[in-house]
């Protein structure tokens with residue numbers, strides 16, 4: 001009985017090692033987890049090589065095949081990185097963080113999505129169904145080994161994957177507030193604002209252009225509302241992104257109403273046009289975390305009454 005349990009443990013252990021190795025080399029050589037597992041099995045079962053040694057040996061053969069040095073691949077012993085310091089795409093890192101918030105996944109392929117925080121700030125995380133990981137609990141602190149960073153339009157996030165190790169820690173973390181506050185006149189509402197469609201593919205959420213995702217091609221998009229705006233305080237410009245809730249609060253237009261407006265006009269751009277008319281030229285104070293070059297608005301406060309568009313026009317003409 002004990003032997004059987006031990007054998008099963010070793011097998012799943014080998015599969016984990018195989019998955020990790022395949023992940024490390026997937027960018028460099030054509031490699032399947034099953035093939036790596038077979039090679040590990042041969043070494044461990046037939047030649048009685050200790051697992052760690054077998055792993056090193058298999059890794060070495062892939063290093064040779066890829067023409068790489070050991071320090072060029074994501075190899076165990078990642079750097080422990082503070083979430084606010086994540087500034088590169090596709091880095092394998094370890095993170096110790098608290099689950100600050102869990103969101104409703106947009107896609108069935110996503111097991112969990114939300115925010116992780118540590119003393120330095122917060123970052124988004126995604127875990128996929130296929131990774132088959134234990135569920136993270138809101139408010140709990142974890143040491144997450146082997147997560148991979150992701151960058152999209154200056155926003156960084158981490159992806160949990162099937163090689164990620166999860167250890168719950170019996171401690172609390174005071175999550176840092178990396179929010180900034182910027183003020184200025186809203187001088188532009190950029191394209192990709194108003195009623196938009198997002199790609200429904202797993203972990204994607206890219207905004208579609210003419211029904212196409214730059215990564216996944218033609219897809220059936222999901223409606224969303226947002227504003228990508230530019231605030232100008234006379235000295236500096238700040239780019240801000242308002243998500244659905246903040247946009248709904250500020251404009252008084254709900255996602256449902258926006259869809260109805262678009263349906264009535266047979267045109268989605270009526271929504272952003274109405275927002276432009278309502279919001280441009282007015283001063284706002286926007287607070288939220290800074291990600292890349294954007295401030296992600298948690299809060300928006302209108303500082304002045306909407307400017308008279310006529311007056312702005314006259315002024316513009318007289319310059």
Ligand SMILES: [Zn+2]
Pocket residue numbers: 199200201204205206213214215216217
């Ligand atoms: Zn996509």
